[in-house]
Amino acid sequence: MSRQLHLNAFLMSSGHHEAAWRLPESDPYADVDVDHWIRLARIAERGKLNSLFLADGPVLWQGVEFRPAGQLEPTILLTILATATTHIGLIATASTTYNEPYNLARRFASLDHASGGRAGWNIVTTAGADAARNFGLEDQPDHSDRYQRAEEFVEVSRKLWDSWDDDARQADKATGRYIDPARVHNPEYVGKYYRVAGALNVPRPPQGHPLLVQAGSSEDGKDFAARYADAVFTAHQTLADAQGFYADLKSRAVAAGRDPASVIILPGIVPILAATEAQAQAKAQLLEDLIVPEYGLRQLAAVLEVPQEILKLDEQLPDSIPDSDTIEGAQSRSKLVVALARRERLTVRELIGRLGGGRGHFTFVGTYEQAADVIQEWFENGAADGFNIMGAALPSGLEEFVDHVVPILQERGLFRREYAGRTLREHYGLPRPANQYERVTAGQPGAG
């Protein structure tokens, strides 16, 4: 079979467009309405998409005045969605800066068991002082510190997932011997940030490890992804930028000793689609007209880490905007935003309009056929292994994609018509990882 596209449904309550909740058809309370999320999950599964994805941060959005800000904790919400679906993968974001490895590794192992092997973890380091202040800190740990912590977190999590051999349990009713203790391994991990002595209290997950996803595009972020990620979420405005990122990340994966095909790169796309271009443009305009500039300004100032006062709605970005490498938070996002503004000489107001749909993700306005063309172009020209599908308004944006674009991609032989496997790793064509303890200690009682 030819190389296949991977499609992930990046869900966000009433939609990725910041003003989507103001559309007449939108339910502004969808954010905590389980039935809304179940509807989205079933649409995505009907489209045979690889997975659902929920972004997350342990903090109330600054823009709570201007858009739905309720965020049910993603592993809980995805557990609900697991029971409402049978095949689609379930990817939850969780922070390595504000969790404990034992608890989090266990939660993902539990979700993987409960869903029959459909769990994925979007590993993020969580930018921002606001989040830090919810966890007893004055400010966020610095960028490289956060990534070192993330590395340790993933190392120890993999040991925890591997702490039971796959066949650790004999459950011998006759003798009363439940487990061979030689097949349970204590990580005894001692790092700079984390120390975890004992084995997990959950058997090895069906997938071995949940799918590991990464979404930071700074230098540290890319190195981390090259070493640990099965899939990478990213944001690009142009084919050229996406190609550059793709080539860069694949070569880093090779340098880290990995098969580049085993690191799946998924840029985001916000499709605003209709049967004709004119209709699609009208839809996009409708959404843009609903943007509250005050909110856009605030968000932009936060991404750029500048005082809001220096941004003037009808002027271009000031030259004083700092170079992104000095930014402690989301380095790649601010770089992208500044580049977009400068490349197209956008006023702040125009920039806010461009970012409203997907906060820096590629917004595509056009017909279903044109969307399929762009996806195919990026996929076949070294820019993407698939896409993060980010409905501008939900459920409509996902429904249109599934009903009108997916069939075209299937017709072209680029995308599955049925799920071939049951697990999330299978949907992405990735093997089940070997257990790091199993080979070394097999048959050596007491080892590990």
Place this chain on the structure above:
Amino acid sequence: MSRQLHLNAFLMSSGHHEAAWRLPESDPYADVDVDHWIRLARIAERGKLNSLFLADGPVLWQGVEFRPAGQLEPTILLTILATATTHIGLIATASTTYNEPYNLARRFASLDHASGGRAGWNIVTTAGADAARNFGLEDQPDHSDRYQRAEEFVEVSRKLWDSWDDDARQADKATGRYIDPARVHNPEYVGKYYRVAGALNVPRPPQGHPLLVQAGSSEDGKDFAARYADAVFTAHQTLADAQGFYADLKSRAVAAGRDPASVIILPGIVPILAATEAQAQAKAQLLEDLIVPEYGLRQLAAVLEVPQEILKLDEQLPDSIPDSDTIEGAQSRSKLVVALARRERLTVRELIGRLGGGRGHFTFVGTYEQAADVIQEWFENGAADGFNIMGAALPSGLEEFVDHVVPILQERGLFRREYAGRTLREHYGLPRPANQYERVTAGQPGAG
């Protein structure tokens, strides 16, 4: 209506009896089998029980060789059970020593939203060095330190649950104003152990606060329960002990300024039942014969915090066993065990047999009618407001109770025939807590 019994189903994979997994009918892999748990939940709901309860600790049981030790993380498992039921409450244990308030308060708020107001939190401080070593510590924080931490944890959690007024959201599509920021309150909590600045990113839960349960019976534990708990789990071997505890805790509640009826006391009972006494005795014997003494010894040594070598199977407990007040872990449990052994002059082997069913909980062997009598006796004589029903083997132990004992209790007018309310608080006859911010700050923009 006369005072009503409260019944909580304390679930544990193949049953509370440590050897239950060895019964021919038991599935030894039930611990991580979601369908098994769904079956249990539906039996309990068929019996109109108030709630399901899962114990928990972030550590692999020492006795992993001898009994099922997989423990899916309880908020995940209860989320599954929420989708498989409509009314029954869902009580998850979580540790105040090894979690962050922002994350945990959010998880319970999410479960409460996802279940339509059925979430409860069994607040534990987590005894033991093994757990501590999974979180970067050499040993557990000392007992009183853990309880001080628990107090702060609950204080800040209540602020987080209250951080959105119930009517915080206006979602005004016309103006684009989603929330009135004056109705969202930042805890700005600064304690000795925790500092949490910002509001939760989840609207106030349907129940206001999840039901708060407490299960420690030391002096610190009882004071904590008297101040914070809506319900208290406890373990007693005799009516007299249970009465003493009941009177003590209710008077502490009064001293803390609370209505004693608002603190619901639930001792555990392990019912081993049949149509005749002889059949029930045979069932109990069957289970006792399956106990592995090596496991019982190890557990006993752990509870008593003594070296295993000083315990001799066919002798009584040595006089050197320390007085329980010197124990940093589970004070009340070790006190109970020592008292039981000394009162009945049990050998260690006999003691292990007595503890096998419910680790110190009251094991009742008899007919269905006799079980109903005992429950009624404790309920009407100042020993209990209801019970924690702990099936020795599962699902059979719960099924028998629901099919044979519940109807007797209903017949006697002691227990509901139908759920009257929808939320867990309603099942326990408890009001929805007021929001601590709402009265003070109503109409004062920017306050809180």
